[in-house]
Amino acid sequence: MVGLVPLQLMVLLVTVLPRLTWPHDVKERQVQQPPLQPSDYPEDTSWPSQSQCAFAHLHPRRYAAYHLPPSVDHLVTSITIDGILDEKVWADVPWSEPFQDIQGPQFWSQPWFATKFKLRYDQQFLYVGAYLEETEVWANVSKRNEIIFHDNDFEVFVDPDGSTHNYKEFELNARNATWNLWLNRPYRDGGHENSTRVDPQYGFDMLNGAERLHYWTAEIALPLSELARHSKAQVPPAANSFWRINFSRVEWPVRVVYHKQSGKQHYEKKPGLKEENWVWSTQNAVDMHRPEWWGYLQFRPRDETPPPLMDDQRTMEDSVPFDPEWGVRYVSFQYYYAQHAYHKLSGSYTSSLEQLLPHFTSREALECMELFDTSVTNNSFSAQIGLREKAVDFDGIAQYVASIEDDGHIEVEKAGFASPIAVIE
Incomplete structure (x- = not known):
């Protein structure tokens, strides 16, 4: 077994130190045929053009991470991992596009709550700040070895060298329970994870249906060296280099149930209903373990500052080039x-x-x-x-x-x- 891999994260004012371990076992391979892709050019076109063969309209989403400024004033240029996205360095960069259904924008059901994120980085960490709109903030999972996506959760997937192998996944719920795994290759190709989880603390009565909240936020610091472990990615990342990344949100429909004996209300899942899967960059299937469809993270040069935020709400994607590959x-x-x-x-x-x-x-x-x-x-x-x-x-x-x-x-x-x-x- 290789050495344990530390991660540092924070959500709702709690600091947790989960670990990743290397997978040893493999599962039987089951590769599913992908869905039909949208047509790239009219049926009567005999030869696809240069732009058509670039498949630009199928290109995954893109986001640029700007390096944190030099530490002249620590309070202004740093990020405190406390779950509150109140630092100036967060305010200086735009939010991502809102999440969409995992099967794509053409799917009949689309998210009814907003989900978005911001990214920054320094020489050691990739910082993730996430906002999840939610009128019923709840979570049950808190113990070790429980599956986080049985609750509503937020998930981060990173493939540093774009090989689709040795990628990392991080999950957490609003109770700050986490699941961290490291896959040598996707499940479809025989990959398997062996992960550990942590027991966090939390700051309010998550299961009380009488508490009407509107959102929860997550703040995460992911070590670049551990994200890049067993890959060919350079750390610190080269200026303007790409890593593959995606984000997912699992949303279960719940109802408020009144408990007569205690007089309290609590949440429970609505029987017979499946979870919704909302993602940043579409997967074209209900499967996050297709790294070839993940979005693109571009690391901007250390001395480049984020451009002023525009009133027209242009997305970060407007300033990030396509991957020529x-x-x-x-x-x-x-x-x-x-x-x-x-x-x-x-x-x-x-x-x-x-x-x-x-x-x-x-x-x-x-x-x-x-x-x-x-x-x-x-x-x-x-x-x-x-x-x-x-x-x-x-x-x-x-x-x-x-x-x-x-x-x-x-x-x-x-x-x-x-x-x-x-x-x-």
């Missing part, structure tokens, strides 16, 4: 899902792109991708995938090649001059 990442995972769909039917993977055609859910991905190299056995595959010559990145400067494996591990590098071994005409 996004297009090749998208088509690579379409190939990954097609391989797993083929394996489910035939019992093996295939080196033939033609045999995978019926299993692609995105025709646009097929027409934009080039397959440079494959290594395939009955039970494993690896592939090098790029975008077609015309499908350049957002700046029109360079192409990228992705190396993706059957367990979903992906790395992206600048392209060389190798010739593709398969394309779809």
Whole structure:
């Protein structure tokens, strides 16, 4: 077992020191075919354009984290982890976009409470400040080894190097109970977690239905070095570099129940109703463990200050560029899902792109991708995938090649001059 990983966090005026441990066991792999993606161009278009092959309209959301100012005045330039987002450094940066349903903005049910966050960082920590609108603030989980999302909760997911492996997850409820885990790879690819939880204190009668509150806030400090452990991410992060990140909120419908003997009111879940899952960047499925869909966190240079907040309420996303690797990442995972769909039917993977055609859910991905190299056995595959010559990145400067494996591990590098071994005409 590797060394324990400390995290520091705070919500509702309580400081907690949870720990993460390395997963040893694995579960049976079950990769579900992704839903059909929206069409990228009209049906009568014979060749996808450069911008279409960039898949910009499917690009996940983006947020820029600005470095804390130099410590000239500690009270002005620091963050005290006390659960109260009252520091000036929080006021200097905008909120994220409101959360949406995990299946996307087109899903029929959308959040009825606002959820949003802010991010800052220094040389040691990534700071998260979250606001969760809620008229019925409640939580039952407080003991070790209880599952946090049985309550309403707030969750943070971080994949520092974008490989979809060795990512970290942090969950907490309004009672400040936490769950921290470290996955070597997603559950669908055989990943498994072995986590620890903590027993916190809390500051008010969480279960009293007579207490009418309107929101709760969380303030978290996540150690950058531990988030990046067993990844290729640089710490401190390089200026303008990207990490993958997403946030989730689990919301259970509850009702107020009156207890005759005590004369008190308490909350209980409404029988037969499932939880809602609200996220920052859509997952296109009810599954947070699809890191390829997580949003983008960009670390701004240390000496860059946040721009003045605008009256027009422009989001942070307006100032964050697209990831030039996004297009090749998208088509690579379409190939990954097609391989797993083929394996489910035939019992093996295939080196033939033609045999995978019926299993692609995105025709646009097929027409934009080039397959440079494959290594395939009955039970494993690896592939090098790029975008077609015309499908350049957002700046029109360079192409990228992705190396993706059957367990979903992906790395992206600048392209060389190798010739593709398969394309779809």
